[in-house]
Amino acid sequence: xxxxxxxxxxxxxxxxxxxxxxxxxxxxxxxxxxxxxxxxxxxxxxxxxxxxxxxxxxxxxxxxxxxxxxxxxxxxxxxxxxxxxxxxxxxxxxxxxxxxxxxxxxxxxxxxxxxxxxxxxxxxxxxxxxxxxxxxxxxxxxxxxxxxxxxxxxxxxxxxxxxxxxxxxxxxxxxxxxxxxxxxxxxxxxxxxxxxxxxxxxxxxxxxxxxxxxxxxxxxxxxxxxxxxxxxxxxxxxxxxxxxxx
Ligand code: PGA
Numbered sequence: 001x002x003x004x005x006x007x008x009x010x011x012x013x014x015x016x017x018x019x020x021x022x023x024x025x026x027x028x029x030x031x032x033x034x035x036x037x038x039x040x041x042x043x044x045x046x047x048x049x050x051x052x053x054x055x056x057x058x059x060x061x062x063x064x065x066x067x068x069x070x071x072x073x074x075x076x077x078x079x080x081x082x083x084x085x086x087x088x089x090x091x092x093x094x095x096x097x098x099x100x101x102x103x104x105x106x107x108x109x110x111x112x113x114x115x116x117x118x119x120x121x122x123x124x125x126x127x128x129x130x131x132x133x134x135x136x137x138x139x140x141x142x143x144x145x146x147x148x149x150x151x152x153x154x155x156x157x158x159x160x161x162x163x164x165x166x167x168x169x170x171x172x173x174x175x176x177x178x179x180x181x182x183x184x185x186x187x188x189x190x191x192x193x194x195x196x197x198x199x200x201x202x203x204x205x206x207x208x209x210x211x212x213x214x215x216x217x218x219x220x221x222x223x224x225x226x227x228x229x230x231x232x233x234x235x236x237x238x239x240x241x242x243x244x245x246x
Contacts, residue, residue, distance in 0.1 A: 005217060006161065006201055006224035007241050008039035008122065009231025010062065010090065011046075020046035024054035026234055031241040032056075036224070038241055040231075041090050041122075044076055051085030060088035060122070063096055066109035078117035088120035092148055094128075094167045104147035111148060115156050122161040123148055124205070124226070125188070129168035137166075138187055145191050154193035161201045162188060163226045169206025171229060176206060178215045178222070185221035210239035217243055 015023065020042055031038060039058045042050050051059040065075035081089055091114065092107040107123070114121040125144040127137045141164075149157065164184050169176050176184070181204045189197050204216050205226030216222050230236040 005036040028054040047084040126165040158196035158199040163203040165205035182219040
């Protein structure tokens with residue numbers, strides 16, 4: 001099955017509105033010939049201006065709360081992201097799990113809320129270095145996926161994105177080899193209802209750079225990339241999005 005390649009930039013806590021808008025406009029212009037669909041997960045403040053500045057780029061948030069609305073100082077609700085122009089939301093990123101103690105149960109409630117409000121969830125999963133060294137990758141992925149996707153129908157799952165991001169590869173320059181990543185992606189796909197498994201987009205994330213983007217994307221089960229550091233640099237990100245012209 002031919003799945004659309006989706007390349008997402010995750011800006012994390014970087015860029016002003018002005019910087020974000022200029023970046024997105026230039027990115028759109030320089031990647032017009034790419035076969036990939038481009039997503040940008042931007043800071044909340046930049047969602048509306050970036051979405052307005054670059055219509056071909058799919059803009060989303062990097063987190064949200066699980067409640068519909070209410071007295072949760074400092075949090076943001078799914079409907080607010082949508083209202084600002086977001087089409088998707090990253091959920092369960094390892095930085096959220098690690099620095100903000102997000103549990104699988106909490107992430108599961110966010111996934112369900114995102115679906116309810118019509119936002120596409122991008123669920124991040126992946127093992128830590130210690131788990132990797134102890135050969136616990138599959139156990140971790142099984143637990144994260146079954147707990148975070150509890151109560152999500154096969155039909156809904158077909159419309160979401162799963163991002164495999166081995167924690168040991170994030171921001172470390174230690175990319176998983178294409179074979180290592182492919183094996184994790186195959187395992188993830190084997191856990192999804194066979195009725196829809198072939199339709200689900202599974203992205204790889206963790207030290208993706210222009211030099212390794214193409215070989216990762218050549219793997220049959222790697223349908224896209226989630227790019228952190230290299231998505232902050234216009235030249236690097238343009239090269240990654242234009243992988244098919246490299
Ligand atoms: P990185 O981050 O590309 O800087 O490793 C990836 C991510 O955290 O999504």
